[in-house]
Amino acid sequence: MTNTSASRRDIPDATVARLPVYLRVLRALSGRGVDVVSSNELADAAGVRSAGLRKDLSYLGSYGVRGVGYDVERLSEEITRELGLQSDFAVAIVGMGNLGRALADYRGFATRGFEVRWLIDNDPALTGIHVGALAIVDFDGFRPAADESVIGVIATPPHAAQAAADALVARGVRSILNFASEPLDLPESVAVRKVDLATELQILAFHDQRTRPEPAPLVEVPS
Amino acid sequence: MTNTSASRRDIPDATVARLPVYLRVLRALSGRGVDVVSSNELADAAGVRSAGLRKDLSYLGSYGVRGVGYDVERLSEEITRELGLQSDFAVAIVGMGNLGRALADYRGFATRGFEVRWLIDNDPALTGIHVGALAIVDFDGFRPAADESVIGVIATPPHAAQAAADALVARGVRSILNFASEPLDLPESVAVRKVDLATELQILAFHDQRTRPEPAPLVEVPS
DNA sequence: GGGTGTGAAGTTGTTCACAGCT
DNA sequence: AGCTGTGAACAACTTCACACCC
Structure with missing residues (x-):
């Protein structure tokens, strides 16, 4: 609609x-x-x-x-x-824990038309620290131009995800990739995609359990 | 079928x-x-x-x-x-680059029934190094018991993904979560799920480009 | 011959709306 | 009265199979 x-x-x-x-x-x-x-x-x-x-x-x-x-x-x-990739997209990663840092260094983005341009974390202990060539900023340091398309990536702990999303949207971000397991509550106009690692594993667990070869390959005793 | x-x-x-x-x-x-x-x-x-x-x-x-x-x-x-999560599943992560390390430390797994039990990398310079409580091993060090269910996570560079998958399957793994962009060629009996970060961004790019509000919302003078 | 483009059929997933239980 | 459980209508996606063009 x-x-x-x-x-x-x-x-x-x-x-x-x-x-x-x-x-x-x-x-x-x-x-x-x-x-x-x-x-x-x-x-x-x-x-x-x-x-x-x-x-x-x-x-x-x-x-x-x-x-x-x-x-x-x-x-x-x-x-x-058709995908709108003629010009590069800018990416802002929020949450500089393990996952955020790994994403910041991820080589696959650049080769596919994405430039990680902001690393955001509200923890004052982290702001200013460099990860690769970029310094971590807080949300005050995230001021994209009104006409540029930025994709936000949320790599915060679950409880901080909604606030991070709100802050991104308030600054004009209309597309979000969410790694936190928390579902986000956002306006319809914002496109969200979710990647939940634990969910993926659980789906695999289901299939694994279902295709288990033998009931119980125990014993081999004659008797 | x-x-x-x-x-x-x-x-x-x-x-x-x-x-x-x-x-x-x-x-x-x-x-x-x-x-x-x-x-x-x-x-x-x-x-x-x-x-x-x-x-x-x-x-x-x-x-x-x-x-x-x-x-x-x-x-x-x-x-x-129903998901088969009564007992914990073991997880083996292959590829100890940035992403692999981040996954190894990811807190979300343990709380959802998964125990990361092996960190695998064939680079001899890495084997023996600890990431968290686990030491990195090569594939020779990956010997799961025949009756235990292991989910393999592939976090290698693209060109190494197929070999990693083959090695996992050869050791009895029947479920794989693939972070490499390379599609894997494996027997039907192996369940594979793919997480491709760049693909996710590109899908978002498409939606972003399509819902761009005005042609050019210029002016308004900040300074 | 070889390989695309596409209606039509088949399959899977979603939404509706209401009967039925507590 | 309230909320679940579900057939039935609907919508989305996939597969088939073949006309059509190079």
């Missing part, structure tokens, strides 16, 4: 969630000098089915050539544009 | 993915001395709709009381049992 204004073309959420994966594969191919790829090869490398891949790409338009495949460069650009 | 043996009751994947969230909320309620909760309150705290919550819980059986709500303790136990 709230979808009042024009929503360009309507790309399903499930598709949007896979576009970054395709993009990564395409860039790897491009780096290896490949310039045409079939839906089968691409799907394989991305871990999806080829029919699904073709359907996903069809939402962007027709960028493939029948009997041949997709132009790697062209498709790459198209997805980049 | 491959669904040869009995699959107890059939709980939808989407429901399984939410059970851990409910469980966390229930435990928090329990800690605050609450002993009955309605689907509305629980749904609210978990960030879902009440009808959906009730449907989810209905897959576990009928543990609510009409006109009253759910017994917090009872439901907690039921979900715990």
